[in-house]
Amino acid sequence: MSFLKDSISIFKKSELSYVERYKESDGVYSFVFEKQNDLTWNAGQHGIFTIHHKKIKNAARPFSVASSPTEGVVRITTKMGDQPSDFKKALLELEKGMSIKMSGPVGSFYLKEKRPTLFIAGGIGITPFRAMIKQLEAEGVENGHQVRLLYLDSGQSFIYKDELDEIANNTSIDIAFLETRDDLYQEIDSFISSYNNNAAYFIAGSKSMVSSITNHLKSNTIQKQNIKKDAFMGY
Ligand SMILES: Cc1cc2nc3c(=O)[nH]c(=O)nc-3n(C[C@H](O)[C@H](O)[C@H](O)COP(=O)(O)OP(=O)(O)OC[C@H]3O[C@@H](n4cnc5c(N)ncnc54)[C@H](O)[C@@H]3O)c2cc1C
The missing domain is CATH 2.40.30.10 (Translation factors)
Structure with missing residues (x-):
C-alpha cells in the first residue's frame, strides 16, 4: 500500500x-x-x-x-x-x-520507523539527508532513536556543513565528515557491528557509490529490506 x-x-x-x-x-x-x-x-x-x-x-x-x-x-x-x-x-x-x-x-526514501538509522551520503547525495535531518530537528529526536550520518566528500566541500554541525551540537544526531572511502567503510563496519539488521541503512550519491556500498552491506549480511537507496544518475 x-x-x-x-x-x-x-x-x-x-x-x-x-x-x-x-x-x-x-x-x-x-x-x-x-x-x-x-x-x-x-x-x-x-x-x-x-x-x-x-x-x-x-x-x-x-x-x-x-x-x-x-x-x-x-x-x-x-x-x-x-x-x-x-x-x-x-x-x-x-x-x-x-x-x-x-x-x-x-519514492520511499524517508524515515518510517524509529529504529537505529545510518545515513550514508556521497558528495551531492547529502541533499535528501539534509531534509531528513531538518525534519528530525523540527520534530525533536526521540530519546533512544540513534541516528548517525556518514558524509563522504573527497573534495572536502561539505555543503551544508555549518547547519549540520549546529544540529549535531543541539540534538542527539551524530555526524561524521569523512574524506576517504577507507574511513567511510570503517565507520559503516563499526555501525554494523553494533546494530546489524536491527537498523535501517539509507544510501544516496552517485550510482557507482550507491552500488558499491549496497554490495558491501549485503556481503556483511545486511538484508535487502533494511537498505534504502537513491542513486543519482548523471554523476
Ligand atoms: C532520486 C534522484 C534524486 C536526485 N537528486 C539530485 C540532487 O538532489 N541533486 C543533483 O544534483 N542531482 C540529483 N539527481 C541527479 C539529477 O537528476 C541529474 O541526473 C544530475 O544532476 C545530472 O544532471 P545534468 O543535467 O548535469 O546531466 P545530464 O544531462 O542529466 O546527464 C549527465 C550524464 O549522465 C547520463 N544520464 C543521465 N540520466 C541517466 C540515467 N537515468 N541513466 C543513465 N545515464 C544517465 C547522461 O547520458 C549524461 O551522459 C537525482 C537523481 C535521482 C534519480
Whole structure:
C-alpha cells in the first residue's frame, strides 16, 4: 500500500514560483521555490522538476527535495560542473516571477520507523539527508532513536556543513565528515557491528557509490529490506 502511495503521487503536479538561489560551494547551487499550501512530502523524497520558461531538450530531471516541509519552501541543490547541461543553464537563468513544474513527491526514501538509522551520503547525495535531518530537528529526536550520518566528500566541500554541525551540537544526531572511502567503510563496519539488521541503512550519491556500498552491506549480511537507496544518475 505504502509503495503504491509513494509512486502514485507522481501524478500530483505543482507550479513552484522561484524565489532565490545561492551558492553552497564552488559550482554547487541551491534553488529555492515557494511551497504551495497543498504541497507536502516526506523529508527525503524527490520530485521530477521540469523547466518551462524556455524550450530545451530533456526538460525534466529528478531532484531530491533538500528542504523539509517544516521549512515552508522547496529547495533543490545541484552541481553545475564546468559545462552545465541545458537544463542546469536554464536553472541558472531563473528570475523572480518565473516558475518551474514539480511532479511528485515520489519514492520511499524517508524515515518510517524509529529504529537505529545510518545515513550514508556521497558528495551531492547529502541533499535528501539534509531534509531528513531538518525534519528530525523540527520534530525533536526521540530519546533512544540513534541516528548517525556518514558524509563522504573527497573534495572536502561539505555543503551544508555549518547547519549540520549546529544540529549535531543541539540534538542527539551524530555526524561524521569523512574524506576517504577507507574511513567511510570503517565507520559503516563499526555501525554494523553494533546494530546489524536491527537498523535501517539509507544510501544516496552517485550510482557507482550507491552500488558499491549496497554490495558491501549485503556481503556483511545486511538484508535487502533494511537498505534504502537513491542513486543519482548523471554523476
Ligand atoms: C532520486 C534522484 C534524486 C536526485 N537528486 C539530485 C540532487 O538532489 N541533486 C543533483 O544534483 N542531482 C540529483 N539527481 C541527479 C539529477 O537528476 C541529474 O541526473 C544530475 O544532476 C545530472 O544532471 P545534468 O543535467 O548535469 O546531466 P545530464 O544531462 O542529466 O546527464 C549527465 C550524464 O549522465 C547520463 N544520464 C543521465 N540520466 C541517466 C540515467 N537515468 N541513466 C543513465 N545515464 C544517465 C547522461 O547520458 C549524461 O551522459 C537525482 C537523481 C535521482 C534519480
